[in-house]
Each structure stands twice: as structure tokens, then as C-alpha cells.
Amino acid sequence: MKLSSYFPLSSLSSALLIGTAISQSASVLDLSTAKWTLSSPQNESIKVSGSVPSQSHLDLYAAGVIPDPYYGLGDFDLRWVTYLNWTYEADLSGLDTSNGLSTWLLFNGLDTFTSISLCGQHVASTNNQFRQYYFDVSSILSSCSSSPSLSINFGSSVNITADIANEPGQEKWPFAVEGLFEFPNRQFMRKEQSDFGWDWGPAFAPAGIWQPAYVVQLPSSSIYVRNTLLDIYREGQLNNLPPDQSAPWIVNASLDILGTVPSTASMSIEIMDIDNTTVASGSLENILISDSTITGSVTVDGETCQLWWPNGLGAQNLYYFKITVTDGEQILASVTKRSGFRTIVLNMTPISSAQLAQGIAPGNNWHFEINGHEFYAKGSNFIPPDAFWPRVTETKMRQLFESVVDGNQNMLRVWASGAYSPDFLYDIADEMGILLWSEFEFGDALYPVNEEFLENVREEANYNVRRVNHHPSLALWAGGNELENLELPEAEYYDPGNDKWRQEYEQLFLDVLLPSVYGNTKSISYIPSSTTNGYLVLNFSLPIPMIERYNNATPGSIYGDTDHYDYVSSVAFNLSSYPVGRFANEFGFHSMPSLQTWQQAVDPDELYFNSSTIVLRNHHYPAGGTFTDNYRNSSLGMGEMTVAVDQYYPAPNHADSLQNFSAWCHTTQIFQADFYRSQITYYRRGSGFRERQLGSLYWQLEDIWQAPTWAGIEYDGRWKVLHYVAKDIYQPVIIASYWNYTTGDLTAYVTSDLWTGASGTASLEWYGYDGSSLAPKVDIPFTVGALNTTMVYEVNTNYIPYNLTNAFLKMNITTAGTPVNTNDTQVYKHEYYFHALDLSQVKLQDPGLVLSYDEGSGNFTVEATTGVAAWVWLDIPAGTLANFDSNAFWLSPSDGKKEIGVTVKNDTSAGKWVEGVTVSSLWNNTLA
Numbered sequence: 029m030k031l032s033s034y035f036p037l038s039s040l041s042s043a044l045l046i047g048t049a050i051s052q053s054a055s056v057l058d059l060s061t062a063k064w065t066l067s068s069p070q071n072e073s074i075k076v077s078g079s080v081p082s083q084s085h086l087d088l089y090a091a092g093v094i095p096d097p098y099y100g101l102g103d104f105d106l107r108w109v110t111y112l113n114w115t116y117e118a119d120l121s122g123l124d125t126s127n128g129l130s131t132w133l134l135f136n137g138l139d140t141f142t143s144i145s146l147c148g149q150h151v152a153s154t155n156n157q158f159r160q161y162y163f164d165v166s167s168i169l170s171s172c173s174s175s176p177s178l179s180i181n182f183g184s185s186v187n188i189t190a191d192i193a194n195e196p197g198q199e200k201w202p203f204a205v206e207g208l209f210e211f212p213n214r215q216f217m218r219k220e221q222s223d224f225g226w227d228w229g230p231a232f233a234p235a236g237i238w239q240p241a242y243v244v245q246l247p248s249s250s251i252y253v254r255n256t257l258l259d260i261y262r263e264g265q266l267n268n269l270p271p272d273q274s275a276p277w278i279v280n281a282s283l284d285i286l287g288t289v290p291s292t293a294s295m296s297i298e299i300m301d302i303d304n305t306t307v308a309s310g311s312l313e314n315i316l317i318s319d320s321t322i323t324g325s326v327t328v329d330g331e332t333c334q335l336w337w338p339n340g341l342g343a344q345n346l347y348y349f350k351i352t353v354t355d356g357e358q359i360l361a362s363v364t365k366r367s368g369f370r371t372i373v374l375n376m377t378p379i380s381s382a383q384l385a386q387g388i389a390p391g392n393n394w395h396f397e398i399n400g401h402e403f404y405a406k407g408s409n410f411i412p413p414d415a416f417w418p419r420v421t422e423t424k425m426r427q428l429f430e431s432v433v434d435g436n437q438n439m440l441r442v443w444a445s446g447a448y449s450p451d452f453l454y455d456i457a458d459e460m461g462i463l464l465w466s467e468f469e470f471g472d473a474l475y476p477v478n479e480e481f482l483e484n485v486r487e488e489a490n491y492n493v494r495r496v497n498h499h500p501s502l503a504l505w506a507g508g509n510e511l512e513n514l515e516l517p518e519a520e521y522y523d524p525g526n527d528k529w530r531q532e533y534e535q536l537f538l539d540v541l542l543p544s545v546y547g548n549t550k551s552i553s554y555i556p557s558s559t560t561n562g563y564l565v566l567n568f569s570l571p572i573p574m575i576e577r578y579n580n581a582t583p584g585s586i587y588g589d590t591d592h593y594d595y596v597s598s599v600a601f602n603l604s605s606y607p608v609g610r611f612a613n614e615f616g617f618h619s620m621p622s623l624q625t626w627q628q629a630v631d632p633d634e635l636y637f638n639s640s641t642i643v644l645r646n647h648h649y650p651a652g653g654t655f656t657d658n659y660r661n662s663s664l665g666m667g668e669m670t671v672a673v674d675q676y677y678p679a680p681n682h683a684d685s686l687q688n689f690s691a692w693c694h695t696t697q698i699f700q701a702d703f704y705r706s707q708i709t710y711y712r713r714g715s716g717f718r719e720r721q722l723g724s725l726y727w728q729l730e731d732i733w734q735a736p737t738w739a740g741i742e743y744d745g746r747w748k749v750l751h752y753v754a755k756d757i758y759q760p761v762i763i764a765s766y767w768n769y770t771t772g773d774l775t776a777y778v779t780s781d782l783w784t785g786a787s788g789t790a791s792l793e794w795y796g797y798d799g800s801s802l803a804p805k806v807d808i809p810f811t812v813g814a815l816n817t818t819m820v821y822e823v824n825t826n827y828i829p830y831n832l833t834n835a836f837l838k839m840n841i842t843t844a845g846t847p848v849n850t851n852d853t854q855v856y857k858h859e860y861y862f863h864a865l866d867l868s869q870v871k872l873q874d875p876g877l878v879l880s881y882d883e884g885s886g887n888f889t890v891e892a893t894t895g896v897a898a899w900v901w902l903d904i905p906a907g908t909l910a911n912f913d914s915n916a917f918w919l920s921p922s923d924g925k926k927e928i929g930v931t932v933k934n935d936t937s938a939g940k941w942v943e944g945v946t947v948s949s950l951w952n953n954t955l956a
Contacts, residue, residue: 140157160255244286293322370399394609404781406439589611610723705764761778790839837861
């Protein structure tokens with residue numbers, strides 16, 4: 029049985045919709061079909077149509093009450109919306125009010141502080157954006173004296189968290205522990221932390237019914253499935269430990285129910301392939317029943333099913349699991365989930381004697397293993413793709429994830445402090461083979477540990493772990509972001525010797541979140557913090573199996589993963605400034621978006637580098653002050669980008685102000701990409717060094733809005749220079765140079781992430797910037813081991829007969845290797861240029877770039893006719909979303925015509941966009 033490696037959701041038959049839960053006799057009203065109104069009790073002049081799912085800003089914008097929140101200074105001008113309470117009301121006159129029915133309100137997401145009323149009677153209050161809430165309102169509905177109506181009042185999260193912070197006896201943390209942005213006190217709320225602002229995003233703090241909501245009505249003895257856990261693991265598998273790959277599979281299914289499950293109920297399962305052909309079926313065993321949950325498991329022969337693999341490592345084989353609950357001959361409910369057979373483990377075990385013998389430094393491992401194999405994790409960090417989740421569409425996410433695959437990435441870290449990803453996002457990742465390192469929504473703060481808060485978190489964690497566990501793309505659960513490496517040291521610095529903060533940290537991240545993972549799944553690893561030195565002890569006989577290492581490190585040993593930020597651009601390419609660890613989970617530098625993206629959000633008269641609007645949309649500053657303070661402090665981020673451009677590249681000098689602004693924006697992107705390339709190649713080379721480095725995830729994949737950020741993909745999906753460069757340097761086999769500019773020592777290494785050795789030839793040749801060869805080409809044969817690196821060149825630039833202001837080294841490799849999970853030899857090619865760090869000092873000349881387009885092939889060609897072109901850039905006009913096969917490259921006259929393919933994702937120009945494509949290089953910066 030062989031499944032297709034990719035199939036879209038639309039290929040499913042109507043009887044097998046992914047995640048569909050069917051109750052044999054339930055009546056379900058989708059509240060998106062109800063007629064809603066939105067009003068504010070504090071401003072009676074506002075009353076508009078509402079919608080579900082939605083948030084108040086979106087409905088106010090749709091009604092014309094406010095402008096597009098993303099335009100101009102909406103982040104500041106619309107704060108009045110944030111400070112008001114908002115009420116959503118709906119007429120539910122179509123509901124059956126029969127006494128024989130039980131009626132439930134079911135909310136998959138309420139953002140965030142609410143008071144819910146039905147028929148004028150209070151139902152409940154909620155305070156967690158991430159929980160599924162369900163309320164039995166049968167008695168209220170039966171006593172309803174008029175047409176039923178539902179009212180949900182949303183309180184201002186900014187005001188409410190301020191009130192919570194000011195409660196008598198409220199916990200206070202040491203100075204600087206809470207990472208402040210626009211609004212304080214976010215640690216008191218279970219709401220998207222970045223809603224209060226972040227250094228890459230706005231602070232709208234929206235409110236509303238942001239996820240689907242339903243009214244479920246059940247006859248007596250009926251049930252309705254509200255959530256499903258499906259856990260697929262190897263027999264005997266334990267979290268965080270590599271399992272026996274020869275053991276059979278265990279499929280564990282657990283259904284969360286509205287209504288009461290009869291004590292005589294049973295469960296069965298049917299596993300089907302893409303053609304709806306049954307490959308395994310039978311009754312589940314070990315049935316456990318409570319009033320609201322039924323659980324069972326079954327053993328599946330490992331030979332029956334094909335494995336699921338990440339992008340580049342094999343096929344994405346997926347199956348449908350239909351789980352049915354019966355009571356005798358009566359079918360009570362059934363649910364179908366799409367999943368796959370795979371093991372994914374974060375291996376943090378101690379370095380073994382065999383590894384020591386290979387030259388790996390002592391300490392502990394810190395790498396992922398898929399189906400028993402080490403692999404190099406290549407990717408980036410995923411942030412909320414919009415400040416308003418209801419407008420995050422499947423189409424936009426599919427386009428974004430296509431860019432991930434096109435960019436040779438196999439993993440995304442789904443950053444904490446946003447929101448838990450919707451199932452459709454995991455569905456797309458399942459299809460495309462993108463592993464999702466997922467995190468609970470805690471970051472850059474310490475949190476309360478009173479029992480009410482911890483119980484709230486426990487419910488949140490259990491719901492979300494169970495909801496997404498069936499997705500084979502789920503790679504890891506992390507407790508939160510930058511806690512162990514940033515927040516605990518901050519607390520210790522400002523309150524030395526007080527162990528309270530570590531104890532409270534462990535109460536939340538070890539005593540609550542770890543059991544939520546380990547208690548619901550055996551297939552997923554857990555770490556308390558995204559950056560961590562791992563554990564000292566992992567013992568499943570202990571009440572809490574994991575004891576953290578923290579800083580209990582042995583000199584000379586290497587532990588854990590790293591993050592790295594240094595905004596002093598003068599040391600950006602100093603290799604000794606980069607951390608040495610087993611895995612790099614985030615690193616980066618910010619850049620400006622393109623002119624085309626700025627034009628979506630900024631008035632034309634504000635399109636210059638330090639305009640008020642541009643500066644205030646740069647949130648990379650010490651925030652928390654007044655509007656004026658933020659304006660003043662935001663020059664920090666603008667200045668860092670300016671200094672970097674001035675330090676390494678010809679500064680743009682165009683007479684036309686708009687052209688000059690565009691060139692400045694683009695050159696900040698070049699520095700960003702150059703800096704990331706230096707780090708990614710360094711980390712990848714570490715796969716063959718003592719640190720045995722097996723992953724690099726840069727910060728960050730995409731934008732939440734149009735602004736200066738760390739993203740490689742802009743808000744509308746346009747690729748920055750960074751994403752093109754990351755695509756290039758994430759190829760399976762690469763060559764790269766490594767230069768100690770202090771000593772002059774220059775080396776070149778070939779690095780491979782193939783699982784078998786590869787052989788090839790490295791060709792190196794020195795050129796002048798006029799395109800002339802300065803010395804004969806040198807061919808160097810090499811062999812590089814599996815997941816390894818090898819040096820192919822070594823020289824000291826102080827003793828070469830060339831001055832780097834007029835010479836560069838062009839390096840090419842051609843390699844024969846075997847891709848993962850195939851027996852076919854494939855040829856890999858890669859090119860890399862070594863040049864002086866400061867390109868403003870080199871002798872760039874007009875490269876005579878010629879661009880052409882062939883309608884027959886749909887490809888562009890570009891040629892450098894008179895000199896070497898540094899950082900060639902093909903630019904796409906506004907109105908078209910497309911990306912080239914290659915961009916942001918160097919081109920020499922000796923290369924001839926370079927053919928470049930293009931993928932169009934969205935076009936509003938009826939194909940005329942090709943006429944607006946332009947080509948430039950770094951030389952163009954100096955044109956007046």
C-alpha cells in the first residue's frame with residue numbers, strides 16, 4: 029500500500045471530512061449563521077452588525093466605523109476600541125425549547141474576559157482565550173419567557189489586567205522580568221500575549237468570538253463529540269526517549285463528550301488509505317469510561333502502514349482513522365481524523381561513549397529524530413500571521429507553507445505568546461511535511477501560581493494537547509519562550525538568592541504543563557522552555573519525571589539549544605560571536621519591508637526612511653512609555669539598520685526620494701540576509717564539529733503586519749531577500765566560506781545533511797570585479813560523510829596576491845549523493861561567493877545587466893555583460909504575489925545567461941506583471 033506524498037483537503041469525500049464528529053441524533057446550530065449585533069455599553073451611539081468568528085475591530089471596520097486597523101497609525105489611533113467593553117448579541121428564536129432536550133452552548137474560543145447570558149439569565153463568565161467552553165443551559169432555555177437571545181459581553185483586557193495587577197496582595201515580580209511592550213500586565217491573562225504588543229507587531233488587544241461556536245441539542249441518552257485525542261506511538265514508548273522502531277504501533281483514541289456515555293458503550297476503529305480502502309479495523313480494547321470521556325486502544329502491525337516523513341526526507345503518507353462509539357447495536361457517535369504513522373523525538377539523552385569516540389563533545393544530545401533517524405532541522409520561527417485571527421484564511425496559510433517547502437525548510441517553531449494554531453494549519457503541515465515545534469502560550473515573563481490560575485492553565489493545556497495530537501506534523505511541546513535562559517536569570521539578577529521564582533516556574537511548567545503532555549500522549553516530547561540545557565534526570569517513576577539541568581554544567585561539556593541576538597552590526601560576521609550549542613532555535617536581525625508592502629499601509633507623503641509613521645511602526649524599542657517616548661526610542665531600531673547598511677554596503681544615493689527610500693529598504697534586507705547566511709552556514713557546519721549541531725531555525729518566517737521586523741516573508745506573502753538566501757543555504761549539500769578577518773584565515777567547507785556519504789568536486793577561482801579571472805580554476809575532489817562537513821580549502825588572505833577590494837573567490841560544487849529514503853543517486857550543485865565584508869569599498873562597476881522574458885517557457889533570463897553583479901535582484905510589481913526559483917544572487921559575465929523560473933500564487937494584473945519586472949544589483953545603489 030503506497031499513498032500519495034501530498035493530497036489536499038478537497039480530495040476527501042463528503043463522508044470523510046477531516047475531524048468531522050457525527051452524533052446520531054444531535055441538533056447543532058452553527059452560531060456563524062445567527063444574526064449578530066455588536067455594541068458597546070460605554071458608547072451607545074455604536075451598534076453595528078456582528079459576525080462569528082470575528083473580533084470587534086473587524087466588525088467595526090466592516091461597518092465603516094473605523095478605518096483599516098493596519099493603515100497608518102491605527103495601532104495608536106484605535107486604542108479607544110481596546111479600552112471599551114463590547115457586547116455581541118444574537119437572536120436564537122429557532123431553537124427547540126422542548127423539555128426532553130439537553131441544550132449546550134459550545135465555544136471553541138472566546139477572546140477573552142466575558143460574561144455570557146441566555147434569555148437574560150447569567151450563564152457563566154470566562155477568562156481564557158485558549159479554552160473550549162461548554163455550558164449546559166437546558167434549564168435556562170426551558171424557563172425562557174420570550175424568544176431566546178444570547179448575549180456575550182467582552183471586557184477590555186487592558187483594563188481588566190490592570191485591575192488584577194492592582195488587587196491587594198497581588199504577586200509582584202522583580203524588575204525587568206516582564207518583557208514590556210505596549211501594555212503591561214499580560215502575565216495575568218490567558219490571552220495572546222502579543223496582543224499587548226511585541227517588537228515585531230502591533231497592540232490591538234482585540235475581543236470577540238474568535239473561533240467557531242455552536243448550540244448543541246441532545247435527546248436523552250445521546251452524546252456529542254466535542255474534542256478528540258488520537259495518539260499513535262510505538263509499543264513501550266515513553267516521552268522524550270527514542271522508542272524501539274521494530275515494536276508494533278499502538279493507536280489510542282479518546283473522545284471528549286457532551287452528554288453521558290453509557291457504561292456499556294464500546295469503541296471500534298477503521299483505518300483507511302487515500303482511496304478509502306480499509307487497511308485495518310476492529311474493536312478497541314482497554315475501554316475506560318467516565319461521564320464525559322471514553323478511551324480505548326488497539327495494536328497495529330507496523331508492516332501494515334507506510335511511514336510519514338518531513339519535507340525532503342520521504343513521503344507524507346496519511347491515513348483516515350474513523351472511530352465509532354456504539355452501545356449494543358446503536359451507533360452513538362463517530363469521528364474521523366486524518367493522521368500518520370511516525371515517531372518524532374527530541375533526544376536529550378547524555379552523550380554516549382560511542383559518540384565520544386566519534387569526537388562529539390561530552391554533555392547531552394539536543395536533536396530531533398524522525399522514525400529513529402537523526403536529521404538536520406532546517407527552518408524558521410512562525411508567529412501569529414495576523415493580529416486578528418479570524419481573517420487568517422486557509423488559502424493564505426497554504427501559500428505561506430508552500431513558501432516554506434519551496435525554501436527547503438522542514439520545521440517551524442510555532443512561537444509561544446501567540447495563539448494555539450488552528451487544526452487547518454496543522455492539516456496543511458501534515459500534507460506538506462512541515463514539522464511544527466509547538467509551544468504553550470507563555471513567554472518573556474513569569475506567571476502567577478495561585479490555584480485558580482494553574483487550574484485554568486491545566487484545562488487550556490489538556491484541551492489543546494488532545495485537540496492537535498493526531499497531527500503527524502506535531503513535533504514537540506515546549507512550555508514557553510525564553511524562560512529558562514532569560515526570565516529566571518533576570519529574576520535572579522534583581523532578587524539574588526531567592527529560590528521562590530524557580531519554584532514558581534516549576535509549579536507551572538513542570539507540575540502543570542508536563543503532566544498535561546505526558547498524561548495525554550506518549551508520542552510527543554516536552555521541554556519547559558524553548559531554550560534549555562535539558563534535564564539532569566528523566567525518571568518516569570518520579571511524581572514529576574523531569575528534573576531540569578539549568579546551569580549545572582560541566583566545563584568542556586555542551587548542552588542544549590541556543591538563541592542569539594546582537595544588534596552591534598560591527599561584529600555581525602565575527603564567527604566567534606555566535607553561540608556553540610547542539611541546536612539554534614532562534615537568531616536574527618530586523619529589516620525594512622519592500623516599498624510595495626509599505627504602500628499598502630502608509631500614505632505616499634510618509635514614504636521616507638524616518639517619517640513619523642515609518643518610525644512608529646518600528647516597535648523594536650524599549651516600550652511602555654508615552655507616545656512621545658515611543659517615537660523617540662524607536663530610533664534605536666531604525667538606527668541599527670542604518671548603521672549596518674552604512675558599514676557594509678554602498679549607501680543608496682538616488683535623487684528621487686521614493687527610489688532612494690526603496691533602495692534603503694532593500695539594502696537593509698541584504699544585510700539581514702547576509703547576516704543570517706553567515707549564521708546558518710556556521711550552525712550547519714557544526715554538524716561535523718564537536719558540538720554535533722543538528723538544527724537552525726531563524727527568527728522569523730513571516731510578518732504579522734507591514735513594518736520593520738525580523739521576517740523573511742512580508743505580510744502579503746512577498747519574499748524578502750532573506751527567504752531567497754535561506755532557500756539557497758538550506759539546500760541538501762552546500763559549500764560556504766568561513767573567514768577570521770582578524771587573523772586572515774579563510775577556509776571553505778562542504779556540508780551535507782544527506783543520510784549517506786556523498787562525493788564530488790569543489791571548483792574555486794579568484795576573479796576581479798570586472799569579471800576577469802585572476803588565476804586558473806582549482807578543482808578539489810572531496811567526500812563528505814552523512815550529516816557531516818569536510819574542509820576543502822584553506823588559505824590566509826594576508827598572503828594571497830590579491831587585494832579584497834578588487835578580488836573575490838567564486839566557489840562551486842557538484843556532488844553525487846543519495847537522497848533520503850531513495851536508492852537513486854542525485855546530482856547536487858551549489859555556488860558561494862567569498863568577498864570583502866565592506867562592499868562599499870570594493871571596485872563595483874556597472875555589470876550591464878540584461879533581463880528578458882520568454883513567453884513559451886514562462887522563465888526570465890538575466891545576464892551580466894560588463895562586470896560582476898553583486899546581489900542581483902528581480903523585483904515584482906505590486907498586485908502580484910509570485911516568487912522566483914532564484915534571486916538575490918551574484919552573477920559574473922562568465923556565467924552567461926541565467927534562467928530563472930517563477931511561481932505565481934496570486935495575480936491581479938491579468939499577466940501584465942511580467943512587463944513590470946525590473947532587475948538591479950548593489951551597483952545601482954550609487955546611481956544618482
